[in-house]
Amino acid sequence: MSIQYQPQDGASEPKWKTVWWEEDEQGATVCLVDQSVLPQEIVSLHLRHEQQVADAITSLKVRGAPAIGVTAAFGMALAVWRFVRDHEEATLITDEIMTQLQAAGKLLGRTRPTAVNLFWAIERMLQRAEQAVQQPLLPQQLAQLLRDEAQAIADEDAAACLSMGTLGASLIDDGDILLTHCNAGALATAGLGTALAPIYVAHRAGKHVHVFVDETRPILQGARLTAWELQQENIPLTLITDNMAGHFMRSGGINAVFVGADRIAANGDVANKIGTYSVAVLAHAHAIPFYVVAPCSTIDLKIPSGDHIPIEQRDPDEVIAVRGAQVAPVGVRVANPAFDVTPHQYVTAIITEKGIAHPPYDVSLGQICSEHNTI
Numbered sequence: 001m002s003i004q005y006q007p008q009d010g011a012s013e014p015k016w017k018t019v020w021w022e023e024d025e026q027g028a029t030v031c032l033v034d035q036s037v038l039p040q041e042i043v044s045l046h047l048r049h050e051q052q053v054a055d056a057i058t059s060l061k062v063r064g065a066p067a068i069g070v071t072a073a074f075g076m077a078l079a080v081w082r083f084v085r086d087h088e089e090a091t092l093i094t095d096e097i098m099t100q101l102q103a104a105g106k107l108l109g110r111t112r113p114t115a116v117n118l119f120w121a122i123e124r125m126l127q128r129a130e131q132a133v134q135q136p137l138l139p140q141q142l143a144q145l146l147r148d149e150a151q152a153i154a155d156e157d158a159a160a161c162l163s164m165g166t167l168g169a170s171l172i173d174d175g176d177i178l179l180t181h182c183n184a185g186a187l188a189t190a191g192l193g194t195a196l197a198p199i200y201v202a203h204r205a206g207k208h209v210h211v212f213v214d215e216t217r218p219i220l221q222g223a224r225l226t227a228w229e230l231q232q233e234n235i236p237l238t239l240i241t242d243n244m245a246g247h248f249m250r251s252g253g254i255n256a257v258f259v260g261a262d263r264i265a266a267n268g269d270v271a272n273k274i275g276t277y278s279v280a281v282l283a284h285a286h287a288i289p290f291y292v293v294a295p296c297s298t299i300d301l302k303i304p305s306g307d308h309i310p311i312e313q314r315d316p317d318e319v320i321a322v323r324g325a326q327v328a329p330v331g332v333r334v335a336n337p338a339f340d341v342t343p344h345q346y347v348t349a350i351i352t353e354k355g356i357a358h359p360p361y362d363v364s365l366g367q368i369c370s371e372h373n374t375i
């Protein structure tokens, strides 16, 4: 199947869509670029059942905190859309549809525990439905309203990316050499990206930047996805293995680090892809600014510190084998936490779509994002 590749000249759009909604005579589909096979293959998936959407999230066919939230929202709309289509509309009652929606929310909520955007989006969809059914509504109208809400979540994420990009680009000077970890670009969002958005905006504004990209073991989001994305934009990059970051910081080449986040606690502790903590400590040791770029939907003001962030533990096979090729002895004991927590002391600033938060984060994050978090 072909990717929905949309070349854009404007600075505000990514070159392709990561997740989108389609309707045809057979019903609705949630469409994704399959990130598990990039960059060797560019394949789009067309999912007709919420179980397929949940499986796609679990298996990292779609990944990155904002993209997971947007996909889950579309998955919930899909569940209702399909349910309404499969039944005689006149026989359906609102309670049955709400039960279906809640079940889809539970299913999607079990996929990945760390990125709070997932739970934020599920909660927003449930609240929208609960509010809507206070008024008389036909089942098809409710399905359409939920599709529109999911699309609004996607559109707001795209706008947030552009805003983070514009704010973050002010921190990048012409000639800067930057380092990033994992993939926090367009593939991880419904827009330009989080950590990569300031880099895209700076580059499109004519600033010369060079990006060091950590390969990001074990799943290689840096090597497979970030390197590919930056190549599409003609942004100069150097791919390095994760254990080379200290070497390049010490030899004086790196001016700033930009990373995304999966969940940020009220005190500014940041959960992001495993290895981010090591990069933050290295940056601190070399007096290199360490910037976290994340929308307010990633900020969890309900938890006081990073100690409360659930860390996803993934299949040991991801560590034992690299792209299917076994690299470790059979039976070896393995640990595979997908994320780590960077204490707020190592974070120079947090760039949100509503402004740049500086320490103390328990004050600044609340001021910037509290309205957004009252879902």
Ligand SMILES: CSC[C@@H](O)[C@@H](O)C(=O)COP(=O)(O)O
Pocket: 063, 064, 065, 066, 115, 181, 182, 183, 184, 185, 188, 189, 193, 194, 195, 221, 259, 260, 261, 262, 272, 273, 274, 338
């Ligand atoms: C804009 S994405 C920010 C984070 O979600 C990203 O850095 C990350 O850690 C993604 O992890 P992944 O396991 O690939 O979903």
